[in-house]
Amino acid sequence: MQDISSMLHSEHSHQVLGSVIEAFTNLLxxxxxxxxxxxxxxxxSIDQPGVPQGxxxxxxxxxxxxxxxxIVVLSHLTDPNDLMNDLGSQLDLISEVQSNLVIL
Numbered sequence: 001m002q003d004i005s006s007m008l009h010s011e012h013s014h015q016v017l018g019s020v021i022e023a024f025t026n027l028l029x030x031x032x033x034x035x036x037x038x039x040x041x042x043x044x045s046i047d048q049p050g051v052p053q054g055x056x057x058x059x060x061x062x063x064x065x066x067x068x069x070x071i072v073v074l075s076h077l078t079d080p081n082d083l084m085n086d087l088g089s090q091l092d093l094i095s096e097v098q099s100n101l102v103i104l
Contacts, residue, residue: 016091023098070097 046056076082077094 013088016095020094070101073097
């Protein structure tokens, strides 16, 4: 018979797992919608006048490195061996990284 503490921990892990799966599903659907955009869509060159250089600098110096960092962390956190050993805390960390991705 499970004690109350382990039952609550299991229930929490199940809820977090559902949230993690939902967040990955939402991210995947965003990627698919971007890929389905018309292929002949023209994107402005970063050298064209009117392209905000501050935005390019922020993208290069902050957003892309932060995104890379989050992807590296997620790849480590989703290692099957680590997930099997400590599912609850791994899911909590994955959920935290996912929430940081939304902010970017």
